[in-house]
Amino acid sequence: MTFAGRWTLALRLLARDWRAGELRILVAALLIAVAASTTIGFFTDRLGRGMLNQSAEFLGADLVLESPRPVDPGWLTQAREHELRSAATLQFASVVVSGERLQLASVKAVDDSFPLRGSLRTAPQAFAQGQVTGDTPARGEAWAATQLLQQLEIDVGARVTVGDLSLQITRVLTFEPGRSGGVFGLSPRLMMNLADVPATGVVQPGSRLTYHYLFAGAEATINGYRQWLQARLEPSHELLGVREGRRAVGTALQRAERFLGLSVLAAIVLSGVAIAMAARRYSERHFDMSAMLRCLGASQRDVLGLYLPQLLVIGVLASLAGSLFGWLAQYGLLYLLDDVLPVAPSGTRLWPVLAGLATGLVTLAGFALPPVMRLRRVSPLRVLRRELAPLPGRAWLVYGAAIGAVLVLMWRYTGNAALMLSVLAGAVAAVAALGVLGFALLMVARRLHARVGVAWRFGLNNLWRRRAGSVSQILAFGLTLMAMAVIALVRSELLENWQSQLPQDAPNHFLINILPDKVEGVSAFLQEKGIATSQLYPMVRGRLVTLNGQPVREAVSKEEPRDNALNRELNLSWSTRLQEDNRIVEGRWWRAGDTGRPLVSVESQLAQRLGIELGDVLGFSLGGATLSATVVSIRSVQWDSFRPNFYMLFPPGVIDAFPATWMTSFYLPASESALLMELVREYPALTVLDLDLLIQQVERIFRQVTLAVEYVLVFVLLAGFAVLFAALQSSLDERLYEGALLRALGGSRRQLRAGHLAEFAALGLLAGLVAAAGTECLAWLLYTRVMDLDYSFQWQVWIAVPLAGALLTGIAGYRGTRPVLERSPMVLLRER
Amino acid sequence: MNMAHAQHNTIIAAQGLGKRVDTAAGPLDILADIDLAVDAGETVAIAGVSGSGKSTLLGLLAGLDLPSAGDVWLAGQRLNALDEDGRARVRGQQVGFVFQSFQLLPSLTALENVMLPLELAGEADARKLAAQRLERVGLATRLDHYPKQLSGGEQQRVAIARAYAMQPAILFADEPTGNLDNATGKRIIDLLFELNREHRTTLVLVTHDEKLASRCTRRIQLEGGRIAAAATPA
């Protein structure tokens, strides 16, 4: 046969199969896989960009370059040539004077374009609600933070002096993009116009200055510019993008992305199982055709040449349709979620469509190719002896292809090789273990069969008779139920976890800069006013300088040459008790007798980034002094809990001698903000940080993620139904025939129905048990390894999942096998 | 009809039996005006060229299908008056089947195949009885074999053991030797007739085979869906 001839024939055969309804399940399963992945792809893409956008609003830009000196003007020219918008700010510490009173303030001088993203908020007077503004301080004017006004005991309208320049306070600054990024800014803010800076005369050679260059523009351009810049940075420069911008938001977003990715993967793998089942049936139903073709002189190559193009056409068409569906569904979703979703910079992008197409083809190749390849090996002798079936595909080929496909998809959806491999190894082991479990359960059920009624005996017998098929169905349904259970579990857990992390009275204020001699007074004040606080923590500023005797920059230069933790001063603290939301992941917490010993506990993410391990010796520089300490524990920290948390914790008696300030956090409803004024008046050196905006943003992200998760659940469910449907279909021919025979032998419809019901309910129950076991393991893995959450044994799973399994498969099987009852037993006399 | 039943001990009767199917070219009578009566213990051959309606008639007589005209009585029950489950009950209690292509369930062993009708009837000793039936057809050593592992003749013997499992009053066989060679076919026929004598079963079989037809007490010749010669005693 010629190539063209084969294709024409292939397309004609495909059209006939389509007309005869042979392709429905294969196509439906593929559609679900692709639609799920594209919808979620579109959605997460949108969500992710929206969140980045939000983060950008908090950062004030898409990219910020921090430098102690003005940078090469060429860099800014380069940004302009890239069509990036830019703004510049200069930050310095300066004493602000008002009459008799002086206060050290952190002055920020900004140009007219500041900020590029998000906006400033100002209020007409202290402690009033801030309003968004598009302005910046005009020349000769300044905006001050409430604390500054408090400390200087002045109000809006007063004049203050910065260096040689007198400025009039015209507004109260309540929010400033970029400011919340570092929660521990120390002195209160005064914002002024950049053009006024020379007149102040405070910028002298040797002054400690921080220049910020802000850039904003299209994502690709920003990334390009970022790379361009990165190659030119000096050690004193620091680049801050939206991703590393904000820790709490970043963690939430990262978890959400991982979880969504895994969920999509579950939907795809389930669809894959359905596809494999459908492809197998498709292949089996084409044995006769292939045998006949072979008989008529077609070579094995010709047979493949006929079926592979069909598969390809199915793949491309179904994937395109699925992508289209996903694209439309996403619009529906955007419409529905208009008020919750963050605003994305621009419309939707096309790549999810391409990704959907690729996903469809990869899934099809992985799950459908091996069974279809079997057609090549159908013996022409089958025309004479119908029972001749080709050898089943080689196991390594069948599973290898599926695993390969899953690997490719996993890489695409999680982008994490380590995670991918461990999940895969776990999955293979789990599938094997669950298969064995399924078989064992089946054997137990078989033992029971003597003790149950006729219908159940019949159903159980049926399961046992088709045991190979039954085990794979138990496994398939089990995996489906497991995926749904895990997602449901994780969803509610994430929600609960976040909500319990952020109860109504989650800390929304940080009090920092409490001097040692004021600790008691401040505690007493807060107690008196009935404000519950977290513990008070001492805070010593220090820098990590050596790792096992080597300068830390060299020690880690390969992986993370510019880790922020190395450039900034770290907040070091000591504590006897481990904070509630901290967990020791390696090593041990202080023991009695550790007091005064040079030991340190390191936050786990930082430890991972810098490659710090138990037993390493860290060298710190505190003020002028140095200190070495041995790492005895690695600690995980919940940064989004809004409680004081530290990278480095020492036992008591190690850094106590260094100058420390204390900090705490507490919840204060907006209605009681007057208390803050009182507090600050009494303790002028204090700094109060208001976290409400930040908390609101994190809450919004939780809501968005929850919605996304619920949305994914729908697709996982759909994929689960596809599996159920495909499994039913794959055994339907056999059942139709059996049903006819049983009826000829005198079986009543009721017996058949009861038998089917019993069989499917038993199948669902067994699958449910398998799923429950799998759920516990998988959820444990996910919680502890992927989401950094604690896991506790979920006994409800063992009841809910088997019941749901029995109910779902029972009903589906009962309804799905209805044609069996309608089929006339006459077929026995007609079909040879 | 009760009269006839009483007089001749009629176990199968058909009156004005017809089957009409709808085809693309309009309705088509594949069977028409069939009147016949079969006495208990008789052996009847239904003969005719391919397409003459033999299988259709067998299906109607056995209650596998419903006629579009006329009536069928089987073991004293008017089949058209029963619903599908009623007919199934009659089949289960009174009727055994042997098919040309054996119709054994491939996923069941020989023993399990024979157990099926017993299990459906709720027989407590299904396993023991089934083993006995298989022993009777000479397959005592093949109980746990799957149909795939048996030759065509052996498969048909399993089918016969299954047909006799419930000791039916009537056995319907549609070309029971059609898929077998002559020698094997002959042995199967011998077995069928032996069992027929042992159990006093009424045997209705469809066949092309002149020799087989001639061993029956009676022969019904079909031509184009009608009985050609009156049911003539052989």
Ligand SMILES: Nc1ncnc2c1ncn2[C@@H]1O[C@H](COP(=O)(O)OP(=O)(O)OP(=O)(O)O)[C@@H](O)[C@H]1O
């Ligand atoms: N459902 C149907 N629709 C259309 N035609 C049918 C249907 N069932 C049977 N026929 C036709 O009725 C005729 C009789 O069929 P039947 O199977 O009874 O023949 P037969 O005598 O058993 O033939 P053979 O010896 O080949 O088995 C045939 O022409 C067949 O094509």
Ligand SMILES: [Mg+2]
């Ligand atoms: Mg026939």
